[in-house]
Every structure is written in structure tokens, then in C-alpha cells.
Amino acid sequence: MTMRPITRKRQILYDICIIGSIIAAGVITYFSIQKGIYDVFPYFYLIPIVLIAFSRPKLSIYGTVLVGWLYIALVFIIGLPDNRLYTVATVWFYIFVSLGVLISTYSQVYRKEGEKSCGAYYNSQAGVFSYDRQTLRIMDANRKFANMIRYDCDELMQKSLPDLIPDREERECFITKIRDMRRVGDIEVRFRAWDGSMRWALVSAAETGEPGVICTVVDITDNKLSQEALTQANKKLNLLNNVTRHDILNQLTALLGFLELSKQDTTDPHLVNFLLKEEHAANAIRSQILFTRDYQNIGVHSPQWHNVAETVSLALASIDIHSVLINVTIPPVEIYADPLLEKVFYNLIDNSIRHGEHVTEIIIRSEEYTDSLDLIVEDDGIGIPHEEKEHIFRREYFKHTGFGLFLSREILAITNLTVRETGIPGEGARFIIHVPREAYRSIGGSSIDQTKKP
Template sequence: MLQKTESLAHLGSWMLDCRTGQLTWSDETYRIFNRTPGECAMTYEAFPSAIHPDDRAIVDATYLNSLVDGKDFYTIEHRLIRTDTGEVRYVIELCEHLRDESGQIVHSRGLVHDITEHKLAELELLRKHEELQAAHEELAATEEELRASFDDLAGRQRQIQESERRLADIIDFLPDATLVVDESGCVIAWNRAIEKMTGIPKAEMLGQSEVPLHGGARSILIDCILRPDGATDYPYDIQTIDGEIFEATVDLAHLDGRDVTLMIRVSPLYDQEGRRIGAIEIIRDITANAAMERKIERHVAELSRQTNRLAVANKKLSLMNSITRHDILNQLTIFLANLSFVREARDSQDISWYLSRMEDAADLIGRQIEFTRDYASLGIQTPEWQHISSVVRSAAPDGLPIEDESGDLAVYADPMLTRAFANLMDNTMRHGESASRVRVRYLLEESGDLTLVWEDDGIGIPPDEKELIFRRGFGKNTGFGLFLIREILEITGITITETGEHREGARFEMHVPDGMYRVPTTSAS
């Protein structure tokens, strides 16, 4: 938060250990001096290299004299020069000395305020002021020459008009779109930049009280100054700067044929006696910057997705490598061993038994290869909305009778969801023993989540195996079915557990997070 505050205020800080010469800068100080933290050890002796050559002597002398004279505090304005670009920056430095118990100065600390924009504006205003002053003197001379023809009032009016014209010229040539309104909200200045931005000429806007840039008569940012208690329907979030300056960022559609993002800043205008006479609004088109930020965010999000996909791919490759090199080789060993026994056997009954073992091994190898194919496809395609009734019908056309109570329920899941339900039916038929039917239904939870239930009337799952059945390789067959189901569901955050009572049937509950399902307005079962 401190770094953000320093950055917004263009205010850096530093600390000098007078005993060691070690100089410590804040991040904003590094930014102001155009240095990179850690690029070199900062000491007082290295500090002057960042100061403008014409200011180094006075900066050094001011600091050393404050030590000699025993001053506890001083301020100084000076220039910096950036070695890579030659750009000159203006700063104000405030220094305070800290003493130990004996009164000796042991530390110096200070603040560095980047006032470049203010200084450049001040110099520009000074130049304009000098022009105005010269014009004023010229008018005064003209007034003296024409005193016989014009009275004093006419001369003053011309002087005021000339000053107003020059002030209008200054506003007119500002690079940012700028408008000025009086206390009643009528436009009294509309510069060239805002003409270009809106396509509306100055002649059509002067004296108007509705600014089409903001969409007509609704509240606009400048109302924060003119009508702070009456205007509340602002179409954007507003930040307050120094209590009187207001700033906001707004997206406008079809402005001059484009969709744009604008940064708007307004501040009050006062006369020489301190009375508010209106307000000025400055508008800057930051569309390119905003688009770049959004592009960066998209790239970061895509990079994150690619990283996650790579992690999933690595996991699958590792698992498939394990299956290929271990499980399949084990079954081949069994197959070849029984083949050797067949060659040596003389009894037909023994041969049949060995052939049966070989057939089982070959079948298991086929299942393992089929699993590697399915697992390699997992997560490759984009998840999609799928109606559970259609998935159930497609997954188990030749299985046990199904009481489908899912209605129009749709779930956002991997396209292999059909395979997950096919494996559930396969599990029921292989291990359910006495199972004669399957029931599919769902429950809406108070948390907003949904529980999708697959249950049968078979033998059920023993309590000590309820979690083991989801591990790869567990069980009498390949041990891949329930493992693959959990992997498919987890892609979109769906979890699965077995909660049935042993000997009363298996019950698989799939927990679907809020936002990952769609249900009709009728109540769930």
C-alpha cells in the first residue's frame, strides 16, 4: 500500500547512514531517478551522478552546509538527468537529520517529490504570462497614444478581452480534450482537441448546458463540482484527489464511430477573489492503454490455462508410461508363462486351464490399452453443457433398466462424461451381483450446489473400500473404471464419493458446484 501511495503521489523516500555512507532508496525513488533496484550499491558518493551537472555543486553544498551549520531540516529544488534518454526531470527534496543521544548526526532521511509535470506547466504558464505581460504593456502604450480618442473604460475592456483571448488560446491548444463551463453549467470553452474527439465544432457547443459526449442530460463528472448534492446518477466510479479534483475512467460506445475508454478529470475554477466561477474538464483517450491491459490479462489467462493443460498432460503421460511399462508387461509375462505351460502340458484339461489364463491376460491387456486411449483424450476437448438424460441413454443402452429422474438437468463437464456413466453401469453389472435396476436423480443443496446420484439395488460396497475403489488398479479387473470416472469429473470441479449402505446397494454421489449445472424451475427429487 505504501509503494502504491508513493507511486500515485510521485513521492519517493531515502535514508542515508552518515557513518557508513550507505544510501537506501524506496521503489518510487528508484523510479524517479530512472534506476533499477539492486543494479549497484547506492552511496552518497554515487548519488550525484543522477543530478543535472549544473545542479550538482549546489545540491552537494546545501547538504554539507546543513551538517556544518547544524541545521535539522532543509528543502531544495533541483534537476535530474536520465543518462539513457537525456530527459531532464524536476524534483523537490526535503532532508531531515537524525541525531544520537550525544547530539551527533547519524542519519539523514528525506523525501523526493517528482514535480516535473507541475514545473513544465509552471514554465509554460510563465512563458504565456510573459507574452500576456508584453501584450499588456503594448496595450498600455497603445492606450496612452489613443487616450484622446478612447476613454479609460474602453481601454480596460480591450485589455480584458485580449487577456481572455490569450487564455482561450492556451486552452485551445492544450493536447487533451478540454471544456470549461460556468456556474450555471453552460459551456464557455471547447478546445480543438475536444472538437476532434467528438466531431462537434465549438460554435455549436458554446452556451449549451448538455454535453453530448456523456449522452445528454444525465449526470456527468463536472456535476461533482457544480451540484455535489444533487447529482448522484454517475455512470462510473469516481476518485477524489485533494478534495476538489475528481477523476474517473469510463467506457463509451460509438463515440465518433468508435468504442473508447476515456480518463476524465475535473477541477473548479476560481476568480482572483477566490470565488468559484465554473469548472474545467479534461478528457484523455486511453483506449490503446486499456486495450493493451486487457490483452495482457488475456495472455496471462491463456498462459495459465496452457500451464494447467501441460500439468495435466504430464500427469497423464507419467501414468500411461507406468501402465505401459509395468501393468502390460506383467500381463504379457503371465501370457507367455501360460503359453510355455501349454506347450509342455499333455492333459487337455490343463491346456484348457492355461488357455483360460491366457485369455484373461489378453483381455486385461486390451482393457489397459483402451484405458490409455481414453485417458490420453481426457481434457483435450473443451467442456460443454450436457443433458444427463441423454448421457445416461447413450452410456448404457444395453445395461440394466434405469429409472431416470434427472429431467432437464444439464451439467457442464468434459465430453467424456458419457464414458464416465458407461463405466458406472459397467461397475454395477460387474460388482453389483444381485443388482436388477439403476436409479438416477439429483438433489439441490442449501449451499447452491447440486448432488447427482447414481444408485443400484445390488450388494453395495464394504465400508473399508469406499475410497479405495477410486484408486487406479484397485479391484478384481483392471481397476481403471472408477479411477477414470473421478478424473473425468474433476476437470470441471465435480467430485464423486460412494455413500451407500453395504448389502443394500451402491450409491455414487457426484457433487456439482454452483454455476456448473442448469435445472428447470420445478423442485428436484
């Protein structure tokens, strides 16, 4: 685990211990020499030397020399004129100084490495904490994390993981992921703050060689609240749209009914022509209102990873293929797209069946390149004229197709996917969905070969 910086209180405690150990060594030296015991007392001077080297490595050399001089001075002052004792004392003096220099050198190197680690740990702009994987007690925390959940760092040392993540299911899921994977990233976790409020955070965690687990925390509470507020606003707007659309469609149904009755009671060809135009306009309004029902759901929910083969299968399940043979050859891949991706495949397949005129087969396949993937939906129908290839994706283009292709392009554009038509007129239509490298990934398994017969 990373080394905590020595606090002022702890430094004072170390200084007291150093002074106490020096006094104790001096007292032991006095009584040892008085009793004629010359072999034990020098070892007691190692205690202040080690304490100085650990707590004040920059002063370690000077402190060691002073302790050594204190030792040799006591021996020469208290000891009897004994050349052997003086010689041993001089040797010990050089041992103390050499040992102090050695310990000081290693201590300063260790302290520098520790300060680098501490700097990254305690001064990180992200919250950081660690806990014991066995007891779940909080072992350490930086100020950023403590401020995030409104605790003092020292108070956090008295807490455990269940205190900070009170939801048992959420906590167990978090712990299990770390235990199984040993290293996880960007897990959404709710922490309980000092005042009882909940704070959302993205947590990355990694086990160390010691009993502890180090976690980095990024506060996303404000983003979560904004997202929830936006979601609620969208729900209210969609509810208003649904109610308004329902009322307009009811009125349009009544209007179309009265227009039909008017046509039956009118014999004047001039008036019948006007009534037909009015009916056509009302139907156009009805189609546009129904279009808003489909379009309002685009982008409402966050994009997600879709298994392409499963998505195509779901789209095929809701289409009447008539006498068309459909062959699907898709590798085991997932693409990142809006939840309405299924509707894209539905629109492309339905468009081929409805407007290909003599379509007998539709092939759905893929082509992978170095940095992209193309998903291809092609048929053997009449195809699309060159001058219409781009127009069919425009909202203004309307040829008994509704707004399906326009909607499909909008759905794909949310995650930077594109769709274009590249078929040869007279030989069939070919729609290519282009997926950039960052928006698809391979999954386990083999390619999916599926044939749906009429």
C-alpha cells in the first residue's frame, strides 16, 4: 500500500521517542560502566539512530554523528582509564556513523519514492481510498474522496465499506467483480455521505499484493442529477406529445369520416375533386403525425452494445416476408448504437420487400476492414435510380415509404454510423451500414448463418 505522509502529531511523537531513547541509552551507559558491563549498552544507541533515520532522513547523518559523539563522550568521561574500553568505544563510534550514513541514504531514497507515491495518491484530482479485502475496513483515503462524501480523513479510518456503500446488493456486486477480475474500471457506485445523502461515483479498483484494494473515485453526482432531470423532462414532453397526437388523430379520423360522407352525398364533379384533395391533405397530416410517434423515441435512451445477429433476427420476426428468401451471414460482433437499431434493419428489409417489385432474395452480410465494418443488406429487385440514391434518405422524399429510411439514418447517426445505397439500378438495391472501429467489437462464437424461407 502507499505510504501515508507523517502528520505533525506523529512527527512530534517520533521526536519524543528519539529524545527518550537517547536519554535511556545515556542512563544505561552510565549504570553499565559503573557495574563493569561493557558489551551490551552500545546496542541501545541503535534505537535513536534508526528512529532518526526513519522520521527525519534529511537530518539523519547529523543526528547519527551527535549520538555517536554522545556515546564516546560518556565512555571517556565515565569510564576508567581503560585503553581496551576506549578502543572499543572508538570502533563503535565509527560503526554508528557508518550505519547512520547507510540508513540515511536508503531512508532518503525510500522517502523520495514514498513521496512520489503519496503525491499521486493524496494530491490526486480523483478521490482515492483503500480497504482491507478481508475485514472491509477503510485503510486509507485522500482528501478529495473525504471531501466528496463530507468526512474528515481520520473519520474515514473508523469506517468500513458497508458504511460507505449501504446497499447490500450493490456492495456485493462491487466486491464480487473485484474478487473475480482483480482489476475493474468505471463501476457506478453510490456512496453514503456524512449527512446521509447519496453520491454517485465512477469507481476503478485494483487488488494489490497486500490485503488491501485501492480504489479511484470520480464524482458523477451532478452529471447523474442532470441526466435524471433531462430524462424526466423528456418523459413529460413525450407524454404531452402522446396526448396531443392522440387528440389530433381522433379529430383527423372524424374529419376523414365526414369527408367520406360528403363524397357520397355530392354529385358535383367539381366539388368531388375538392373533397379528394382535402382527403389527401388530411391523410398526409395523419402520416406526419404518425411519423412523430416513431421519431420522438430516437436518442431518448443511452446507446448500448447490440448483438447484430440477434438484432437482425428480431427484425425479421416482425416482418411478413411473403415469398422472399432471406439469407443472413453475420460474424459474432456487437455494434454500439441507439436502442432503436432493430428498427433500422426492419426498415431496410421492409423497404426491399415493398418496393423492390420482383424481389426473390435478400442477403444480409458483412465485410470487415482494418478500421471499420460494413453491414450490407442487398436484394435482387429493381434497384434505385442513381438520381434518387441520396433523396430516399431525406425527410421530404415520400414514395409510399413513410419516413423509414430518413429515420434509419437519424438513428445510426447518433453513434456516428452511416448508411448509403450503392446498388446497381435494374439489378437490385444495396444498403451499406458503415461502422467505425470504435463502434464495434468481436464476441465469442462463430459466424451466424441463417436462412428464412417464405
